[in-house]
Amino acid sequence: MTNDAPPGPITVDEIRRVPKVLLHDHLDGGLRPATVVELADETGYRDLPSTDAHALSTWLRGGAHSGSLVRYLETFSHTVGVMQTQEAIRRVARECAEDLAADGVVYAEVRFAPELHVERGLSLDAVVEAVLDGFRAGAAGTPLRIRALLTAMRHQARSLEIAELAVRWRDAGVVGFDIAGAEAGNPPTRHLDAFQYIQRANGHYTIHAGEAFGLPSIWEAVQWCNADRLGHGVRIVDDITVDPDGKAILGDLANYVRDVRVPLEMCPTSNVHTGAAPSIERHPIALLRRLHFRVTVNTDNRLMSDVSLSSEFATLVDVHGYDWSDIRWLTLNAMKSAFLPFDERLDLINDVIKPGYAPYVREELAR
Numbered sequence: 001m002t003n004d005a006p007p008g009p010i011t012v013d014e015i016r017r018v019p020k021v022l023l024h025d026h027l028d029g030g031l032r033p034a035t036v037v038e039l040a041d042e043t044g045y046r047d048l049p050s051t052d053a054h055a056l057s058t059w060l061r062g063g064a065h066s067g068s069l070v071r072y073l074e075t076f077s078h079t080v081g082v083m084q085t086q087e088a089i090r091r092v093a094r095e096c097a098e099d100l101a102a103d104g105v106v107y108a109e110v111r112f113a114p115e116l117h118v119e120r121g122l123s124l125d126a127v128v129e130a131v132l133d134g135f136r137a138g139a140a141g142t143p144l145r146i147r148a149l150l151t152a153m154r155h156q157a158r159s160l161e162i163a164e165l166a167v168r169w170r171d172a173g174v175v176g177f178d179i180a181g182a183e184a185g186n187p188p189t190r191h192l193d194a195f196q197y198i199q200r201a202n203g204h205y206t207i208h209a210g211e212a213f214g215l216p217s218i219w220e221a222v223q224w225c226n227a228d229r230l231g232h233g234v235r236i237v238d239d240i241t242v243d244p245d246g247k248a249i250l251g252d253l254a255n256y257v258r259d260v261r262v263p264l265e266m267c268p269t270s271n272v273h274t275g276a277a278p279s280i281e282r283h284p285i286a287l288l289r290r291l292h293f294r295v296t297v298n299t300d301n302r303l304m305s306d307v308s309l310s311s312e313f314a315t316l317v318d319v320h321g322y323d324w325s326d327i328r329w330l331t332l333n334a335m336k337s338a339f340l341p342f343d344e345r346l347d348l349i350n351d352v353i354k355p356g357y358a359p360y361v362r363e364e365l366a367r
């Protein structure tokens with residue numbers, strides 16, 4: 001129930017002004033189009049499909065909206081291509097923090113794969129250092145708190161090394177680990193040693209699972225690898241049947257994921273672009289939210305999918321009729337699921353998020 005909310009429909013500008021939390025956003029999927037062009041020029045990257053920022057963004061978005069994760073991922077060769085020097089990486093990270101702060105994000109975990117940025121001789125540590133420097137510069141003077149997740153590419157064999165890197169940088173702004181890339185054929189258990197390494201070090205990780213492959217991938221991520229969160233996880237709906245009268249029957253895995261509150265990092269527009277969901281209208285987020293899974297809303301790749309966190313919420317408002325209470329619930333879910341220490345999460349909830357939604361949602365009536 002919304003209360004005391006301004007009359008009329010919720011606008012994207014209003015959504016931009018309330019505090020939001022972003023858990024799933026790829027650094028190399030969120031560059032400003034003009035920055036890609038400028039960095040290509042400065043760093044001598046010659047393979048861009050266009051040197052006009054507008055034409056380039058149209059091209060990238062066209063490629064991303066392919067209905068196939070593998071083709072979607074091909075567009076990243078160009079963004080990664082211009083992120084091969086510390087200076088370029090620092091700029092991309094700074095602009096990322098600036099853009100998220102301008103969108104009203106108060107806490108963000110942004111991920112990137114260090115192993116993709118070593119083509120011109122940077123060390124893995126130099127890549128991480130540049131990103132963290134950029135984040136600090138971009139967030140300075142804004143309410144944004146921004147942290148990094150280190151991603152290992154699941155078709156490669158460097159995950160243990162990246163897991164060690166994540167632990168090495170844990171006190172400097174890296175709060176977790178992830179695997180990404182082509183899911184089919186590269187199951188989570190391929191990287192069990194990396195996950196166990198993080199676990200032994202009392203660290204956190206999320207796993208891209210249930211995006212381009214179904215329940216076995218989610219099952220491995222949760223029951224073999226002990227994922228703290230799932231990237232996307234949309235295919236968990238394959239373990240749920242809905243009666244003609246609307247009653248949902250959950251299988252054992254869906255029950256487990258809901259019972260232990262495994263956070264689902266859902267990225268509605270990206271899921272439509274990669275073919276993980278048929279449309280926003282038929283996106284599993286509606287059912288999963290109704291069934292009280294620990295759903296969160298995220299951007300995935302702001303450049304490729306042409307979204308911001310505010311625009312994703314606005315889309316859910318338009319298509320699924322979400323109101324302020326839904327937006328607040330999804331934001332609290334995200335904050336509870338963050339890889340930030342408990343006391344910091346609690347402070348953000350009590351000092352920033354709840355007061356930020358107070359004009360729109362009366363707490364005692366919040367769902």
Ligand SMILES: O=c1[nH]cnc2c1ncn2[C@@H]1O[C@H](CO)[C@@H](O)[C@H]1O
Nearest residue numbers: 026028073076111112113151180181
């Ligand atoms: O939705 C996704 N699913 C799987 N992998 C992804 C997705 N978006 C981006 N990446 C991959 O993650 C790398 C590091 O950020 C990107 O270079 C891209 O290959």
Ligand SMILES: [Zn+2]
Nearest residue numbers: 026180231300
């Ligand atoms: Zn992703």
